[in-house]
Amino acid sequence: MEKKIFTVAVIGAGARGAGVYSPLIAEKKDCFDIVAVCDIQQERLDDYAQRFGVKPENCFLDENVFFAKKRADLLLVTTQDPDHVGHCLKGFALGYDIMTEKPLTDKREECTALLEAQKKYGGKALVCHVLRYAPAFLKAAELLNSGVIGDLVLIQALERVGFAHQAHSYVRGNWRNTDIAAPMILAKCCHDLDLLQFYAKSKCKSISSVGDLVYFKAENKPANAAKRCIDCPLIESCEYSCKKRYIDAWHYQGCPVDQWPFSVFTSAPITEEKLYQAMKEGPYGKCVFDCDNNVVDHEFTMMTFENGVKATLTMTAFTANGGRRYHFHGTKGELILEEQENKITVQKFDKPMEVIEMSDLTEKGYGHGGGDYHLIESLYDTLIGKGSAETSLERSVESHLMGICAEESRLKGGELIYVHKD
Numbered sequence: 156m157e158k159k160i161f162t163v164a165v166i167g168a169g170a171r172g173a174g175v176y177s178p179l180i181a182e183k184k185d186c187f188d189i190v191a192v193c194d195i196q197q198e199r200l201d202d203y204a205q206r207f208g209v210k211p212e213n214c215f216l217d218e219n220v221f222f223a224k225k226r227a228d229l230l231l232v233t234t235q236d237p238d239h240v241g242h243c244l245k246g247f248a249l250g251y252d253i254m255t256e257k258p259l260t261d262k263r264e265e266c267t268a269l270l271e272a273q274k275k276y277g278g279k280a281l282v283c284h285v286l287r288y289a290p291a292f293l294k295a296a297e298l299l300n301s302g303v304i305g306d307l308v309l310i311q312a313l314e315r316v317g318f319a320h321q322a323h324s325y326v327r328g329n330w331r332n333t334d335i336a337a338p339m340i341l342a343k344c345c346h347d348l349d350l351l352q353f354y355a356k357s358k359c360k361s362i363s364s365v366g367d368l369v370y371f372k373a374e375n376k377p378a379n380a381a382k383r384c385i386d387c388p389l390i391e392s393c394e395y396s397c398k399k400r401y402i403d404a405w406h407y408q409g410c411p412v413d414q415w416p417f418s419v420f421t422s423a424p425i426t427e428e429k430l431y432q433a434m435k436e437g438p439y440g441k442c443v444f445d446c447d448n449n450v451v452d453h454e455f456t457m458m459t460f461e462n463g464v465k466a467t468l469t470m471t472a473f474t475a476n477g478g479r480r481y482h483f484h485g486t487k488g489e490l491i492l493e494e495q496e497n498k499i500t501v502q503k504f505d506k507p508m509e510v511i512e513m514s515d516l517t518e519k520g521y522g523h524g525g526g527d528y529h530l531i532e533s534l535y536d537t538l539i540g541k542g543s544a545e546t547s548l549e550r551s552v553e554s555h556l557m558g559i560c561a562e563e564s565r566l567k568g569g570e571l572i573y574v575h576k577d
Contacts, residue, residue, distance in 0.1 A: 164191040164227035172233030193221035258341040280548035289526035305487030321472035331448035341558040349554040357462035366454025376444030
C-alpha cells in the first residue's frame with residue numbers, strides 16, 4: 156500500500172516554524188508536503204516560500220484569508236503565545252489535525268475550550284513539548300520506571316535560564332511582558348512542568364509558587380548607561396551589551412547567515428550591517444534596564460502530586476550558562492540528570508555510582524538533544540493512527556493547569572492552590 160503523504164499549512168514563519176519544524180518536516184518527503192504558509196511579515200513569507208517551495212498564491216499575510224478555507228491536512232501553529240488558542244480553534248473548525256507550539260494558554264477556560272473543540276471536530280492534536288521526545292530525558296524516565304532507585308519520593312528540578320538567554324528572550328524579547336506573552340512559569344518552564352508530571356506519573360494535586368522581578372528594572376540601571384547599547388559608554392564592559400551578545404558572538408561563530416539568536420535579532424541573511432542597524436532601531440538593542448519587561452527573573456515552585464510524590468522547581472536567570480538539572484530521590488537511591496555536565500548518574504544506596512554520558516544518547520545536529528527530530532517522527536505516527544502522542548492535547552493540558560495555578564499562587568504571595576478544583 157502506498158504511504159500516506161500529509162499536506163502541511165504553516166502559520167507563523169519565525170524561529171521555530173521556519174527555522175526548526177519546517178526543515179525537519181521537509182526532510183521527510185515521503186511523509187509530508189508543505190503547501191501553504193501565513194505570516195505577518197512579507198520578508199519572512201518570501202524567504203519561506205523560496206526555501207520550502209510554496210507557491211505565491213499559497214502565501215498569506217492576512218490570517219483571515221488564510222483561514223477562509225482548509226488548505227492542507229495538518230496545521231502547524233508556530234505563532235506567538237497569545238495567538239495559539241485562536242489559531243487552534245480556527246484550525247479544528249476547518250477540520251485540520253494540528254501541531255502547535257507551547258504554551259497553549261495561561262487561562263483555564265481556554266484549556267477547556269481547546270478540549271471541547273477537539274472533541275467536537277475530531278481532529279488530532281500534538282503539543283510541542285519537545286523534551287518529552289529527547290533521548291536523555293526519556294532515559295531518565297526508563298531508569299525511574301525500572302525501579303533502580305526504588306519508589307520515587309521527591310524531585311528537585313533546576314531550570315538555569317542563563318543571564319544571556321534571560322536578557323534575549325525575557326527582558327528584550329517576545330516573552331518579556333505578560334501583556335503579549337504567557338508568564339515565565341509557562342513561557343519558559345512549561346517543559347519542566349510537563350516533565351515533572353510525566354516523571355511523577357500522576358496528576359498534580361496542589362501547587363505553591365513565589366517569584367519576583369528583582370534585577371532587570373530601571374532602578375538598577377547604571378547612572379551613566381544609555382537607553383541603547385549603541386550609544387552607551389559601557390558597550391565594551393557590560394555583560395548584557397548587544398555588541399558582545401550579538402555582533403562579537405556572531406563573528407566568533409563564523410558569521411552564520413541564519414542562526415539563533417542572531418536570526419531573531421535581525422532578519423536572515425545576517426550581515427554585520429543588519430546587526431548594527433538592529434542595535435540602533437530594534438527592541439534587542441535596548442538597555443536591559445530600560446525595557447517594558449515585567450516577567451519574573453527567578454521563581455520557586457512546590458508541587459504535591461496525587462500519588463504523594465513531591466517536587467520543587469527553581470527557575471533562575473542568574474546563572475552563567477543554561478541547562479537543566481533534575482535530582483530524583485527514591486527509596487533505594489538517587490538519580491541525577493545534569494545537562495551542564497552532560498551526564499546521568501545513578502547512585503544506589505551502598506553501591507558504586509553508575510554514569511551515563513548524555514552525549515551517547517543525543518542525536519547530533521538536532522535541537523533539544525534530538526527532541527525536535529523525534530517530535531516530528533511522533534507527529535507522523537500520530538497522524539496515521541499509530542498510537543497516541545505522548546504530548547497530545549489532552550495530556551498537555553495537565554501541565555498547563557499546573558502553570559496557571561502556579562502563577563495564581565505567585566500573585567497571591569505563595570498561597571497553596573489546588574489544581575483540580577472540582
